Amino acid sequence: MTAPINTTTLAHNYRPDIDGLRAVAVLSVVIFHAFPNEAWLPGGFIGVDVFFVISGYLISKILFGEIEQHRFSLASFYGRRIRRIFPALAVCLAAVLAYGFVVLMPSELAQLGKQVFLGAGFLSNFALWSESGYFDRAATSKPLLHLWSLGIEEQFYILWPPLLWIAFKLKAAIGRLIIGLLVASFAVNIALSLTDTSSDFYLPVSRFWELLAGAALAWRRDIALKAGLKHLISLAGIAAILVSARLFTADMRFPGWLALLPVAGSAGIILAGSNAFVNRTILSNRVAVSVGLISYPLYLWHWPLIAFSYVIRGKPPTSFMAFGIVIASLLLAWATYRFIEGPVRFGSNRARHTQIAAACVAVLGACGLAVWVAAGVPQRFPASQDLEKLNAATLDVIYAPTNGMNVLEYDSRGHSMVAQIGQGARKVALAGNSAMFHYGPRFQQLADEGLLAVRAYFVTGPACPLVPGVIARDEFANCAHVANRLLELVQKEKVQTVVLGPHYWPRKNAFIEREGKSIPLDGGDEGRRAFYANLEDYVRQLQLNATVYLVLGAPQSLTGLNPQRMVTRGVTGVRVETNVDNAVPIANLRAVYAQSDADLRAVAESTGAKLLDVFPDVCGNGETCSAFFGTREPKFTDGVHLRPVFARKHLHFLDFLLM
Structure with a gap:
């Protein structure tokens, strides 16, 4: 001004x-x-x-x-x-x-x-x-x-x-x-x-x-x-x-x-x-x-x-x-x-x-x-355990492999990184965006308990789709590097197991190269089909060296699971909502990924890749998914990313690959 x-x-x-x-x-x-x-x-x-x-x-x-x-x-x-x-x-x-x-x-x-x-x-x-x-x-x-x-x-x-x-x-x-x-x-x-x-x-x-x-x-x-x-x-x-x-x-x-x-x-x-x-x-x-x-x-x-x-x-x-x-x-x-x-x-x-x-x-x-x-x-607020816990959840730093692993590569702008944990003979690579690497605390928990039997690598990029050919023309332009880096790592380090979280990624200013064409990833069917066609080719490349697992969509909700939205706000103040049911129907959470999960299942059927589902670990096997665990501790920090304290003790869906 x-x-x-x-x-x-x-x-x-x-x-x-x-x-x-x-x-x-x-x-x-x-x-x-x-x-x-x-x-x-x-x-x-x-x-x-x-x-x-x-x-x-x-x-x-x-x-x-x-x-x-x-x-x-x-x-x-x-x-x-x-x-x-x-x-x-x-x-x-x-x-x-x-x-x-x-x-x-x-x-x-x-x-x-x-x-x-x-x-x-x-x-x-x-x-x-x-x-x-x-x-x-x-x-x-x-x-x-x-x-x-x-x-x-x-x-x-x-x-x-x-x-x-x-x-x-x-x-x-x-x-x-x-x-x-x-x-x-x-x-x-x-x-x-x-x-x-x-x-x-x-x-x-x-x-x-x-x-x-x-x-x-x-x-x-x-x-x-x-x-x-x-x-x-x-x-x-x-x-x-x-x-x-x-x-x-x-x-x-x-x-x-x-x-x-x-x-x-x-x-x-x-x-x-x-x-x-x-x-x-x-x-x-x-x-x-x-x-x-x-x-x-x-x-x-x-x-x-x-x-x-x-x-x-x-x-x-x-x-x-x-x-x-x-x-x-x-x-x-x-x-x-x-x-x-x-x-x-x-x-x-x-x-x-x-x-x-x-x-x-x-x-x-x-x-x-x-x-x-x-x-x-x-101290502005009356003593309220719920408010303290909600506030603590919103303060949690979203987990990144740089928090406690051996960082091999790190982009200073935070858009790609390679990190490693464990010294086992078997080698596992976990690759994807932030919704994948927040599983990292479970790896650290197993390592702390002496149960991590593998050498695990994280190849990640916040908001990056793990599919070759994606061109982002904004602050995530470096995302194209992540998929290529994983392929290099698998070949060089002789990684036996790869876990991918490659969900479709509609976004402005993003395109995907397929058969000589540059197709916009703006939510249209053509871009989505090209995305999963490239993924299928990528899985086959990885399978030349490793067994590939695909992770289906994980539960997330910016409202029902978000601790920042579990309060009543008004022009005169803020208080914890005491009479709201913070359990979200699992059917609603699954519906968010209905199309992408169907596409992943098709890729798995075509390539022989195996599917993994994190829903039972996060939500249980009932009909609703609670936003809380233990003594009403929030599971999420923002409705999308799991808190490290939850991931450490409750995410078991990868244990069979790690122990």
Whole structure:
């Protein structure tokens, strides 16, 4: 998010059309977040890129003027930033943390405390980058997720002013410096977009080029354009932004090359000047300017309201609720601007206001850290064994072979790994995605008891289908490596037994190569048939060296078996649901895998592979599957992945291969 320059002290330079451009940016983001299923603005996230360009332009314009006139002071610059950014941020952080104290379970509040701490330190983008991946908590459960963009801007503000001041002192070529840094940052962006989209999205080094595009405009502010050309540029600029917001989707590789369109559009509008047609007639409209003036607090408020609605309901808000959230966000933004931001920015005794604002954010950061360290303050709730157990289950780390085995290979982004346990003469390989490797604690239990009689290998990749030919064009692009690595391992180590969990994997941006064709794995029959045809070929390859077992679908339910959903939530608090039956009909759980299990049975019949079923170990042999074991301990950590404490003692379906 960007902050408007002080329109009191710089009134002669004030451009209302830039506030109007802010309105376009913030409304794009708000609509994208509030109505994700309406497909109105599937690319509304580009509003952040518009803000980056505006920020780079306005901040650099101020810096150039002050440095050239020998009035520049780091203390003065950062004081203005604090008075502009910190007051609204402090109010938002305080409100979000206070409300989280009421409605969040301990594990959730601990995560919120972490978000507050990192948000106050403008490090949210680094945290999201380090957490991103298959096992990251859903974005909708993070009320302060949106502070990543504020982090990038503040990191730019930390580096750019002193660098620019030094360059002026050394009489360096400022234009060349800007272009050089811009090109370097853009090159990093393109490189990461091809290899690591998460890093590309969150790291400042791949985003600074967008702010530097604005800085370049500020440096060449004397460019003279004919009136007709200005009108044309402004029309092209707004068209580029609107086309991006309407046609881009979250599944695309972004920022990458695609970010050029909204960045160029924003730069064009700024370059065209306040008298260009679009700027004068649309962006300088009183309504647009008014929304632009409250764009920063509007950005701050809208996402926490949306995220809390997800958390409380356990599902997205209805369209009616979303409209209400947008209205509430606008009202909160206006009140924040009117009663908090304005008095601090434009009132007297600015030095004191700066100190108070900085102290408030620092104290809130410390409070967030304390809540994080205190594990979400479970003492908030009355003594309840059920709540403690549910909370403990949600805190369980999803098992990975890296937790306690000899790691032979590990992809640092967590998308593939090879690990080994046991020293027996017989060799067994277990391969699949996360729904397979959470059986690993049973291997460790047998090893601890001296009963593991094999050398066992895990070849795994979170969310990866273990079938050759699958091409994923997103953060799981490395999945293709897993199937090939297993085949190499079986041949090299002379593995006698292979256990596979290769379930069909409908997914956007994924394809499977079959007989020279690239077939989308989007849920269609053609992709499914190609998937299992490739699996059949793969099983036959493995059978040249080993006996192959296929694991049928395992029980999972994001509602009935999920400890995070075993509580009653409301706008006033959270409590354990005491009168709900958490046993799920096994027929319902089996139905989830009816088609894929039928396909696996067909592959087994065709190839002679053997089938394994984990249902009896997890659910027993009755008609329902309980979410609990022992003294009402949850079996699952999230409704999909079994807790290690359960897997160790209760998963016996592989024992005959291991002992």
